[in-house]
Amino acid sequence: MKAIITAAGYASRLWPLTKDIPKPLIEVKGKPIVEHILNRISEIPDVNEVFIVTNAKFYPLFEDWLLEARAAAGVPVKLVNDGTTSNDDRLGQVGDIHLVMEREKITDGLLVVAGDNLFNFSLLPAYNAFLRQQGILNPLYESKSYRAARESGSVVIDDETGEFLEFMEKSPTPKSTLISLGIYFFPKSKLQLIKKYVEEKNNPDKMGFFLMWLMQHEKILGHVYTEKWFDIGWIEALETARKEFEP
Numbered sequence: 277m278k279a280i281i282t283a284a285g286y287a288s289r290l291w292p293l294t295k296d297i298p299k300p301l302i303e304v305k306g307k308p309i310v311e312h313i314l315n316r317i318s319e320i321p322d323v324n325e326v327f328i329v330t331n332a333k334f335y336p337l338f339e340d341w342l343l344e345a346r347a348a349a350g351v352p353v354k355l356v357n358d359g360t361t362s363n364d365d366r367l368g369q370v371g372d373i374h375l376v377m378e379r380e381k382i383t384d385g386l387l388v389v390a391g392d393n394l395f396n397f398s399l400l401p402a403y404n405a406f407l408r409q410q411g412i413l414n415p416l417y418e419s420k421s422y423r424a425a426r427e428s429g430s431v432v433i434d435d436e437t438g439e440f441l442e443f444m445e446k447s448p449t450p451k452s453t454l455i456s457l458g459i460y461f462f463p464k465s466k467l468q469l470i471k472k473y474v475e476e477k478n479n480p481d482k483m484g485f486f487l488m489w490l491m492q493h494e495k496i497l498g499h500v501y502t503e504k505w506f507d508i509g510w511i512e513a514l515e516t517a518r519k520e521f522e523p
Contacts, residue, residue, distance in 0.1 A: 301338070402499040433500075
Protein backbone atom coordinates (compact mmCIF):
# COMPACT_ATOMS: atom_id res chain seq x y z
CA MET A 277 0.00 0.00 0.00
CA LYS A 278 1.13 3.55 -0.79
CA ALA A 279 0.22 6.70 1.12
CA ILE A 280 -0.14 10.28 -0.11
CA ILE A 281 -0.06 13.27 2.23
CA THR A 282 -1.59 16.26 0.46
CA ALA A 283 0.31 19.39 1.53
CA ALA A 284 0.10 21.72 -1.47
CA GLY A 285 -2.46 24.20 -0.16
CA TYR A 286 -1.78 27.82 0.79
CA ALA A 287 -3.82 27.96 4.04
CA SER A 288 -5.24 31.43 3.40
CA ARG A 289 -7.47 31.21 6.50
CA LEU A 290 -4.34 31.16 8.70
CA TRP A 291 -2.75 34.16 7.01
CA PRO A 292 -0.35 35.81 7.87
CA LEU A 293 1.02 32.87 9.87
CA THR A 294 1.16 30.80 6.68
CA LYS A 295 2.67 33.53 4.52
CA ASP A 296 6.14 32.00 4.82
CA ILE A 297 5.41 28.50 6.18
CA PRO A 298 2.90 25.87 5.03
CA LYS A 299 0.33 24.67 7.52
CA PRO A 300 1.70 21.06 7.63
CA LEU A 301 5.07 22.40 8.84
CA ILE A 302 3.57 24.39 11.73
CA GLU A 303 4.75 22.86 14.99
CA VAL A 304 2.43 21.29 17.55
CA LYS A 305 3.91 19.63 20.65
CA GLY A 306 7.45 20.00 19.35
CA LYS A 307 6.96 18.56 15.86
CA PRO A 308 5.46 19.75 12.56
CA ILE A 309 1.91 18.54 11.92
CA VAL A 310 3.10 16.46 8.95
CA GLU A 311 5.51 14.59 11.20
CA HIS A 312 2.70 13.59 13.54
CA ILE A 313 0.79 12.34 10.49
CA LEU A 314 3.80 10.29 9.36
CA ASN A 315 3.97 8.69 12.79
CA ARG A 316 0.35 7.57 12.46
CA ILE A 317 0.82 6.29 8.92
CA SER A 318 3.90 4.29 9.92
CA GLU A 319 1.73 2.24 12.30
CA ILE A 320 0.06 0.62 9.29
CA PRO A 321 2.20 -2.40 8.36
CA ASP A 322 1.24 -2.51 4.66
CA VAL A 323 2.33 1.06 3.86
CA ASN A 324 5.74 0.77 2.18
CA GLU A 325 6.11 4.29 0.77
CA VAL A 326 4.74 7.75 1.50
CA PHE A 327 4.52 10.60 -1.01
CA ILE A 328 4.15 14.16 0.27
CA VAL A 329 2.83 16.44 -2.46
CA THR A 330 3.50 20.12 -1.98
CA ASN A 331 3.81 23.22 -4.15
CA ALA A 332 6.78 25.01 -5.71
CA LYS A 333 6.60 27.85 -3.19
CA PHE A 334 7.06 25.64 -0.13
CA TYR A 335 8.95 22.71 -1.67
CA PRO A 336 12.37 23.94 -0.39
CA LEU A 337 11.02 24.12 3.19
CA PHE A 338 9.77 20.54 2.97
CA GLU A 339 13.18 19.48 1.60
CA ASP A 340 14.93 21.05 4.60
CA TRP A 341 12.50 19.41 7.03
CA LEU A 342 12.81 15.98 5.41
CA LEU A 343 16.61 16.02 5.69
CA GLU A 344 16.14 15.79 9.46
CA ALA A 345 12.90 13.79 9.59
CA ARG A 346 13.56 11.02 7.05
CA ALA A 347 15.62 8.82 9.39
CA ALA A 348 12.87 8.77 12.02
CA ALA A 349 9.94 8.44 9.60
CA GLY A 350 9.71 4.65 9.85
CA VAL A 351 8.81 4.37 6.15
CA PRO A 352 10.40 5.67 2.91
CA VAL A 353 9.23 9.21 2.12
CA LYS A 354 9.39 11.05 -1.21
CA LEU A 355 8.48 14.67 -1.94
CA VAL A 356 6.48 15.60 -5.05
CA ASN A 357 6.37 19.18 -6.36
CA ASP A 358 3.08 20.02 -8.09
CA GLY A 359 4.65 23.13 -9.70
CA THR A 360 2.09 25.66 -8.43
CA THR A 361 2.96 28.94 -6.74
CA SER A 362 -0.32 30.41 -5.47
CA ASN A 363 -4.03 29.83 -4.85
CA ASP A 364 -4.66 31.05 -8.40
CA ASP A 365 -2.91 28.13 -10.11
CA ARG A 366 -3.31 25.39 -7.48
CA LEU A 367 -4.33 21.94 -8.71
CA GLY A 368 -6.69 21.22 -5.82
CA GLN A 369 -6.52 18.23 -3.50
CA VAL A 370 -7.97 15.73 -5.95
CA GLY A 371 -5.80 17.15 -8.70
CA ASP A 372 -2.70 16.66 -6.55
CA ILE A 373 -3.64 13.07 -5.71
CA HIS A 374 -4.12 12.33 -9.40
CA LEU A 375 -0.79 13.98 -10.21
CA VAL A 376 1.08 11.75 -7.76
CA MET A 377 -0.72 8.63 -8.94
CA GLU A 378 0.21 9.33 -12.55
CA ARG A 379 3.76 10.55 -11.95
CA GLU A 380 4.66 7.74 -9.54
CA LYS A 381 2.62 5.08 -11.36
CA ILE A 382 0.72 4.04 -8.25
CA THR A 383 -1.28 0.85 -8.71
CA ASP A 384 -1.35 -0.41 -5.09
CA GLY A 385 -3.99 0.20 -2.48
CA LEU A 386 -3.86 3.85 -1.41
CA LEU A 387 -4.17 5.81 1.82
CA VAL A 388 -4.66 9.57 1.44
CA VAL A 389 -4.26 11.91 4.41
CA ALA A 390 -4.68 15.68 4.20
CA GLY A 391 -1.57 17.41 5.51
CA ASP A 392 -3.42 19.44 8.14
CA ASN A 393 -4.99 16.44 9.91
CA LEU A 394 -4.18 16.23 13.59
CA PHE A 395 -5.92 13.63 15.73
CA ASN A 396 -5.67 11.73 19.02
CA PHE A 397 -6.29 8.26 17.59
CA SER A 398 -4.60 5.46 15.70
CA LEU A 399 -5.42 4.76 12.06
CA LEU A 400 -5.21 1.00 12.69
CA PRO A 401 -8.92 0.49 13.58
CA ALA A 402 -9.97 2.23 10.34
CA TYR A 403 -7.36 0.28 8.40
CA ASN A 404 -8.60 -3.02 9.83
CA ALA A 405 -12.17 -2.07 8.89
CA PHE A 406 -10.91 -1.28 5.39
CA LEU A 407 -9.29 -4.73 5.14
CA ARG A 408 -12.53 -6.42 6.22
CA GLN A 409 -14.74 -4.44 3.83
CA GLN A 410 -12.34 -4.05 0.85
CA GLY A 411 -14.16 -0.93 -0.25
CA ILE A 412 -13.49 2.80 -0.18
CA LEU A 413 -13.42 3.90 3.46
CA ASN A 414 -13.50 7.41 4.92
CA PRO A 415 -12.93 7.75 8.68
CA LEU A 416 -15.43 10.03 10.41
CA TYR A 417 -15.36 12.08 13.61
CA GLU A 418 -18.36 12.25 15.92
CA SER A 419 -18.27 15.97 16.68
CA LYS A 420 -21.55 16.05 18.63
CA SER A 421 -21.90 19.58 17.27
CA TYR A 422 -24.14 20.78 14.46
CA ARG A 423 -22.16 24.02 14.45
CA ALA A 424 -18.98 22.06 13.66
CA ALA A 425 -20.86 20.04 11.03
CA ARG A 426 -21.91 23.25 9.27
CA GLU A 427 -18.23 24.13 8.83
CA SER A 428 -17.24 20.73 7.39
CA GLY A 429 -18.41 17.87 5.23
CA SER A 430 -21.07 16.06 7.26
CA VAL A 431 -22.22 12.50 6.66
CA VAL A 432 -25.30 10.38 7.32
CA ILE A 433 -24.47 6.67 7.49
CA ASP A 434 -26.38 3.42 7.81
CA ASP A 435 -26.02 2.47 11.48
CA GLU A 436 -25.68 -1.23 10.68
CA THR A 437 -23.42 -1.28 7.63
CA GLY A 438 -21.57 2.03 8.00
CA GLU A 439 -22.37 2.89 4.38
CA PHE A 440 -22.68 6.55 3.40
CA LEU A 441 -26.31 7.50 2.81
CA GLU A 442 -25.78 11.24 2.38
CA PHE A 443 -22.86 13.65 2.23
CA MET A 444 -23.27 17.42 2.70
CA GLU A 445 -20.44 19.91 2.06
CA LYS A 446 -20.72 22.74 4.62
CA SER A 447 -24.50 22.51 4.71
CA PRO A 448 -26.29 25.26 6.70
CA THR A 449 -28.66 22.52 7.93
CA PRO A 450 -26.62 19.33 8.45
CA LYS A 451 -28.56 16.15 9.22
CA SER A 452 -25.74 14.62 11.24
CA THR A 453 -22.89 15.61 13.55
CA LEU A 454 -20.56 13.09 11.88
CA ILE A 455 -17.72 14.92 10.12
CA SER A 456 -15.78 13.50 7.19
CA LEU A 457 -12.07 13.51 8.01
CA GLY A 458 -9.37 14.16 5.44
CA ILE A 459 -8.38 10.49 5.50
CA TYR A 460 -9.31 8.01 2.74
CA PHE A 461 -8.54 4.35 2.07
CA PHE A 462 -8.83 3.09 -1.52
CA PRO A 463 -8.42 -0.54 -2.63
CA LYS A 464 -6.34 -0.80 -5.79
CA SER A 465 -9.42 -1.92 -7.75
CA LYS A 466 -11.05 1.51 -7.17
CA LEU A 467 -8.15 3.82 -8.05
CA GLN A 468 -9.45 4.31 -11.58
CA LEU A 469 -12.36 6.30 -10.11
CA ILE A 470 -9.96 9.10 -9.10
CA LYS A 471 -8.58 9.20 -12.63
CA LYS A 472 -12.10 9.14 -14.11
CA TYR A 473 -13.20 12.04 -11.91
CA VAL A 474 -10.29 14.24 -13.00
CA GLU A 475 -10.41 13.29 -16.67
CA GLU A 476 -14.12 14.16 -16.79
CA LYS A 477 -13.12 17.73 -15.77
CA ASN A 478 -14.94 17.64 -12.44
CA ASN A 479 -13.95 20.12 -9.72
CA PRO A 480 -10.53 18.95 -8.43
CA ASP A 481 -10.33 21.40 -5.54
CA LYS A 482 -11.98 19.67 -2.56
CA MET A 483 -12.39 16.02 -1.65
CA GLY A 484 -15.97 16.81 -0.62
CA PHE A 485 -16.92 17.41 -4.25
CA PHE A 486 -15.26 14.13 -5.17
CA LEU A 487 -17.15 12.25 -2.43
CA MET A 488 -20.49 13.57 -3.68
CA TRP A 489 -19.61 12.42 -7.20
CA LEU A 490 -18.25 9.12 -5.91
CA MET A 491 -21.48 8.23 -4.12
CA GLN A 492 -23.18 8.12 -7.52
CA HIS A 493 -20.73 5.46 -8.72
CA GLU A 494 -19.55 3.48 -5.70
CA LYS A 495 -20.34 2.54 -2.12
CA ILE A 496 -18.41 4.52 0.52
CA LEU A 497 -17.97 3.21 4.04
CA GLY A 498 -17.41 5.20 7.20
CA HIS A 499 -15.50 4.33 10.35
CA VAL A 500 -16.47 6.49 13.31
CA TYR A 501 -13.95 7.89 15.79
CA THR A 502 -14.87 9.67 19.02
CA GLU A 503 -11.33 10.59 20.11
CA LYS A 504 -10.37 14.20 19.46
CA TRP A 505 -9.71 15.55 15.96
CA PHE A 506 -8.50 19.10 15.40
CA ASP A 507 -9.60 21.36 12.55
CA ILE A 508 -6.65 23.73 12.31
CA GLY A 509 -8.35 26.30 10.14
CA TRP A 510 -7.75 29.44 12.20
CA ILE A 511 -5.39 30.73 14.90
CA GLU A 512 -7.65 29.91 17.86
CA ALA A 513 -8.06 26.31 16.66
CA LEU A 514 -4.29 25.98 16.37
CA GLU A 515 -3.85 27.16 19.94
CA THR A 516 -6.46 24.60 21.09
CA ALA A 517 -4.56 21.86 19.28
CA ARG A 518 -1.31 22.91 20.94
CA LYS A 519 -3.00 22.43 24.32
CA GLU A 520 -5.08 19.30 23.73
CA PHE A 521 -3.29 17.22 21.08
CA GLU A 522 -1.85 13.94 22.39
CA PRO A 523 1.09 12.64 20.30
